[in-house]
Amino acid sequence: MIRKTASHAIRALGLRHGTEYFVPSMSTRTVVYKGLLLADQVGQYYRDLMDERAVSALALVHQRFSTNTFPEWALAHPYRLVAHNGEINTVRGNYNWMRAREGAVRSPVLGEDLQRLWPLIYPEQSDTACFDNVLELLLMSGYPLAQAMMMMIPEAWEQHAHMDPRRRAFYEYHAAMMEPWDGPAAIAFTDGRQIGATLDRNGLRPARYILTDDERVILASEVGVLPVPESR
Numbered sequence: 001m002i003r004k005t006a007s008h009a010i011r012a013l014g015l016r017h018g019t020e021y022f023v024p025s026m027s028t029r030t031v032v033y034k035g036l037l038l039a040d041q042v043g044q045y046y047r048d049l050m051d052e053r054a055v056s057a058l059a060l061v062h063q064r065f066s067t068n069t070f071p072e073w074a075l076a077h078p079y080r081l082v083a084h085n086g087e088i089n090t091v092r093g094n095y096n097w098m099r100a101r102e103g104a105v106r107s108p109v110l111g112e113d114l115q116r117l118w119p120l121i122y123p124e125q126s127d128t129a130c131f132d133n134v135l136e137l138l139l140m141s142g143y144p145l146a147q148a149m150m151m152m153i154p155e156a157w158e159q160h161a162h163m164d165p166r167r168r169a170f171y172e173y174h175a176a177m178m179e180p181w182d183g184p185a186a187i188a189f190t191d192g193r194q195i196g197a198t199l200d201r202n203g204l205r206p207a208r209y210i211l212t213d214d215e216r217v218i219l220a221s222e223v224g225v226l227p228v229p230e231s232r
Contacts, residue, residue, distance in 0.1 A: 001110070002026070004117050011122075019124065022074035029192025034076045039063050058195045060188050069126040079132035081139070085221055086185035086205045088127035094181050095121055095130055131181055135189070145191050149198055150174070152181045156201040186221065 003023050010021045024032035033046045039061075043049045062083035069075055077083045088094070098121055107114045120137060121130045131152065138148035150170070157163055157171040184204035188197040197219050199207055209219035212232045220226070 001113065001116060008116070019122075020072070020074060025080050027080070027192060030080070030190070032078060032080060034073060034078070036071055036073055036076055058190060058192075060190050060195065062188070075126045075129060077128065079128060081135050081191060082128065082132050082187050082189045084128040084131065084185060084187045086187075086200070087183045088131060088181050088185060089183035090179070090181060091127040091130055091183075094134075094179060095123070097179055098130075098134060127183070131187075134181075139191060145189065145194050146196065149187075149189055149196070151178050153185065153187065153198055153200060154180050188219065 003026050007021060007023070010018050024034050033042060033049070035042065035045055037045055048054050060078050060083050062077040062085070064077065064085065099119065102118045102120065105114065110117075117137075121133050125133075135148055135152060138151065139145060143151070151174045154171045154175070155163075157168055160168070180201070183200060184202070185200040186197065186205035186207045189195070197207060197209075199205060206221050207219060208221070208223045209217060210223070210228060211217055212228060214232070218226055218228065
């Protein structure tokens with residue numbers, strides 16, 4: 001609430017660079033390092049990453065060039081919850097549906113203060129930024145991370161003849177609540193406690209993972225991103 005209120009207030013001032021204001025994270029569990037940087041420049045810019053005392057049970061890293069937006073620091077990956085390889089082709093429709101629902105959303109906890117969250121999505125954002133905003137809203141509303149992701153990027157369940165009936169019922173129920181965010185997409189996500197990844201329903205983006213003998217899980221868009229001996 002504090003972050004969204006501040007962002008709206010700064011934009012309302014009409015400052016020349018007001019749209020560049022961006023808070024990567026106010027989480028107590030995650031630290032987000034963003035920048036228009038090459039992979040080998042991140043540690044040089046954020047010096048704490050070079051400190052051996054900096055330890056994490058999980059890490060989400062992404063490097064890519066912008067394809068449908070002009071490069072900006074605020075739009076660099078990762079976002080607060082996700083990193084994304086691909087494009088959300090339905091983003092305009094998803095954006096319009098989310099804006100249309102703002103007037104119907106209610107919260108017994110926030111009450112009238114809920115209005116301070118809107119607009120949830122800024123029109124000039126990238127597709128991934130829009131996705132991240134909606135995922136954050138679902139998490140803050142009490143949805144588990146995995147369930148929220150399955151709502152936003154469902155499997156191709158309609159014509160799946162062998163899908164478990166309970167799984168089909170899950171997707172059918174949530175299809176009435178939210179339209180799918182479709183497109184060639186491989187999305188990794190974390191809330192600081194869990195980390196995961198998913199592909200779009202057509203599987204149009206690559207993802208490979210390995211499990212090492214010291215119980216590390218490494219997932220990337222291709223094999224060989226990290227040097228792991230085959231014996232491991």
